[in-house]
Amino acid sequence: MKVKVTDVEAIGHIARLARKRQHIRQDDLGVMIECSHKFVGDVEKGKPTVECGRVLRLLAELGIEVHLDLPEDVAEAWQESLTNNA
Secondary structure, X not given: OOOOOOOHHHHHHHHHHHHHHOOOOHHHHHHHOXXXXXXXXXXXXXXXXXXXXXXXXHHHHOOOOOOOXXXXXXXXXXXXXXXXXX
């Protein structure tokens, strides 16, 4: 199911729901993603200063994929940059 997310708090709420549904403790998830349980708690609280890369790793570990809905011109430029960098 696709969900539009407009703030960090929503990401945290979703991450918490997913973690609890999978019966994973915060400290166990922290070990799985090589972060502290405090980091997991910060994400779940919607702390705006958490590191983006770690959040993406946390979401992936919970089976949550992140997709960006790009404007057409940005998508084309991104595709072009991939071709030029290959």
